[in-house]
Amino acid sequence: MSLITTEWLEKNLFKEDIKVLDCSWHMPNTKRIGKDEFLKEHIPGAIFFDIDKFSDPLAKFPHTIPSADLFEKLASELGINNSDHIIVYDSLGIFSAPRVWWMFNYFGHKKISILDGGLIKWKNENKKIENGPEKKFIKSSFKCITKHEMLVLIDQVKENINNKKFELVDARSRGRFNGTENEPRPNLKSGSIPKSCNIPWTECIDPITKCFLSKEQLQKKFEEININKNSNVVFSCGSGVTACIVAKAFEIIDGKKFSVYDGSWTEWASQ
Structure with a gap:
């Protein structure tokens, strides 16, 4: 529960x-x-x-x-x-x-x-x-x-670009992910990590009730980016907060293998 x-x-x-x-x-x-x-x-x-x-x-x-x-x-x-x-x-x-x-x-x-x-x-x-x-x-x-397996570090994300072991899902807005919208943190460029995909966290929440969407609705969100409950998924965002919303959405659809890239875009874009 x-x-x-x-x-x-x-x-x-x-x-x-x-x-x-x-x-x-x-x-x-x-x-x-x-x-x-x-x-x-x-x-x-x-x-x-x-x-x-x-x-x-x-x-x-x-x-x-x-x-x-x-x-x-x-x-x-x-x-x-x-x-x-x-x-x-x-x-x-x-x-x-x-x-x-x-x-x-x-x-x-x-x-x-x-x-x-x-x-x-x-x-x-x-x-x-x-x-x-x-x-x-x-x-x-x-x-x-x-549970160390629930946390992913930047070196693992770098290695995954050429040797794919997991799907990387970014929870930021589509504008920030695509580089067309400014990051809320000053002097931080927008954009995305190579070979990552995007489910904005706001699209997992009902805008009126502020509750999570139904299991069936969330399942469709993941299917749109070719992810199912058996996928191994890492979630990222700006600084590790909203990544956990989409991680929770994945758990709602019975996803088992998930972790969070804690440094997220703030760390990646600061390299």
Whole structure:
């Protein structure tokens, strides 16, 4: 149950093993701050998960996955236990929460779900909202079991151009992928990695409900670029966030072999 409904969460919200994480993050050019918005409104009992904080502080590129040691430390400070059923959501419906879903999967957490439609759907249904800081939580002792196969590095992407071992799917907009639209990060050229293909993350989401499209609709998206559930697929984007939306869409169609190129276009275009 890696995708849950607002109805399910409302019924199970206050169960002891449920931890709800507000993973709201916004592109730098939007001038929006996830934590500020969390303080104004969030799902009752939610904890703010700072994607920028849960990144390698020494990395050259944004959102680089942190070490297992750092992830354990930060997750423990939030009171997260390995036995918890973690529910992740964000304020845009589906945007940054899948990144956190992927991170917990990468570090071996078994019970992790995305709230389909996120805070937008929750609010549209007039469900309860609270404001202010999180309640105090007891520090835990979270432990990682890293699944290294879920992460791909730049050397593997380079090698794949001439010795194809996986399909590379870019989640950015078609304009950014084709080089006709500016990147949101200053001084970064647009374009695409050789032999990659494109499924914009926005095309996996219903524009009205902000939920994922149906399994059948998503299947057609992948079939259009000759990918099926048995393909070995690596997902990329600008900095590793929206890649995880399309990775989640692939999992919805029962795709098994998928990973994320964490450096994504920001790293590739900076060479």
